Amino acid sequence: MGHDISGLHHVGHVVRDMERALERYRRLGFTLPPPAYPAISAAEGTPAEPFGAGNTHAYFPRDFIELVTVVDDASGRIPADAHLIPLEVPADRLPAVVAAVRGTAANLAACLRRFEGMHILMFDSPDVEGAAARLHAGGVGHGGVHAVQRPVETREGTRLEPVRYLEIDGDDPATARGRVPEGRIGLAESPSAEVIDAQRRADHPNGAIGLVECVLCVTDGELAGVERRYESYLGRQATGSAVKRVFDLGDAKVVLVTASALADLLPGERPPALTDEPRPGERTSASGEPLPGERALASPAFVAYGVAVRDLAATERFLRESGLPVERSAEGDLFVPAAAALGVAIVFHQYTSGGS
Template sequence: MGHRTVRIHHVGHIVENMTQAISLYERLGFDVPPPNCPAMPRREGAAPEPFGAANTHADFADSFLELATRVTEGDRGSLPADTRLVPLEAPAEVVPLLVERIGRTSADLASRLDRFQGVHILMFSSPAIDEEAERLTGAGVRHGGINTVRRAAPEGAGVPVETIRYLEIDGEGPGAGPGTVAEGRLGFVADLDPDVQGARRLDHPNGAVDLVEATLCVADPELALVRRRYETYLGRPARQQGPAHVIDLDGAALRLVPGSALATVLPGERPPALPAFVAYAVAVRDPVLTRDLLHRNGLPVRDTPTGDPFVPADAALGTAVVFRPAV
């Protein structure tokens, strides 16, 4: 079987306050729509109130950046006023199951935030998700099988419903939970439907056109083990580039960096924990114009050793955001 993984599907930035996060992403130059959040009445006859988890995306043609936050009772103040509440509409016997699933998602977000605010989700794109599941099983990688969810497609899409098929990789070792590895939530998603994705907001003031890299920082003694793990996950070999190990995808890459070298790869950066997703990179049309926008919006800008501008993690809610010239 040939390589089935083609690119990074999305990264998930888990934040404490969605209003603050959207404001940051707008200053970074991304066009971010109002978040969605499930809602249900707290008592019979009352208006639906947000609960569980809220999220939104900064979208590109083949990938996106996700912002997600937990929502607790009475926590409406952390959500923007224009948050789109999505009432739970299901047969009465199904509602408790939906509430339980949403509650698990919220609890998972809370546990990630207890660790640190930042990127905790990395999903890869696959044009053949069923074959991907078979390949992972054959390679001895534990996962929860393929899940299917459906949601309303955005206005202007060619279909009324968007179907999402995905799988999550299970952790290894004693006490490892389903659907999560040490560094966060990791898995594979079927390629985005171009008709559906094209109906979303794709024109960003910073000129960003794609998500092209994720950086995972690991403890130095664990680097070889993590490299082998990701080579197995992705079915591709890693190459060494300075202190980092890079797994090339089609138009994207995963960069594995030992903790001792993070400040070399991203000057001034320190990992919040190990292992951790510490940065992602987007391709932009004109890095000079992007740099100017960042400065105008009052954000600090550093340079990678290759001259790419990036906003450090301490100014970007826990993750460094790198801007790279589009090829």
């Protein structure tokens, strides 16, 4: 029987400063187009201003990395080459669209309050409707299947490609819809042949050709519970050890690792705070920390993602010539530490015909 999840669709790196993130990712060897920002006019006749969130993508044939940031009215840091996308919707629908964009931005802002880094993971699905039915039958809450359109540069020019997706809801009623403790998790339908062809033409100086891994760090006592949760998401079981569990998705994998074992997997790495914001109504100190006796929620955190590259030795030369620190994982792969990659370690794997 086939699986309704077949790999990784994209990972999302939430950053504070898009301009800085673009510089860093290009230095890492990823090709990214100028970021896009939704824009709206505050009053008739006034120029459209960016709001909500902005993003850009490093594309591979079947998947991509998303860089996303919140529009900060205080700093107003929008890259000079950013594309503003005016919202062109009927007046009666505009309030709902604006509210949805602001809701997305609020979720991203909550992620940034934890830490700058990876907070989004979307799985690839050849059968979104079937996956939605399976999740529902297994008691996994989600917001249903929705459709959006994204621009794709084809050989015939730019076209809007429909994409169907769903977002998984957390079990805590105090958590926003479409958000689980580690961020935003969901699935999106597999790309069409035309999209694959278009994205295949993206060339990355570091030799990257596809997403193959994400690593989720959990507190030592929570590994079994998080593993059960991901079993329900993915419809398959994990293998591994008492401190590291691996879900094999075919051409990619999801790794769960305990905080105490993270440095064994990625030497020198330390997990970010494995706690979430206090629950609404909880008392906090001036720094935002829960007061004694108040609860902070234990939350996993994405600490790394991995890409396959054509030639690992060439990738290492490129990264070192770019002045970036390069380390070796326990499995012998290269990685740039989270401290040098804006909060998430990036692992580079040698491409093999059975692995990407």
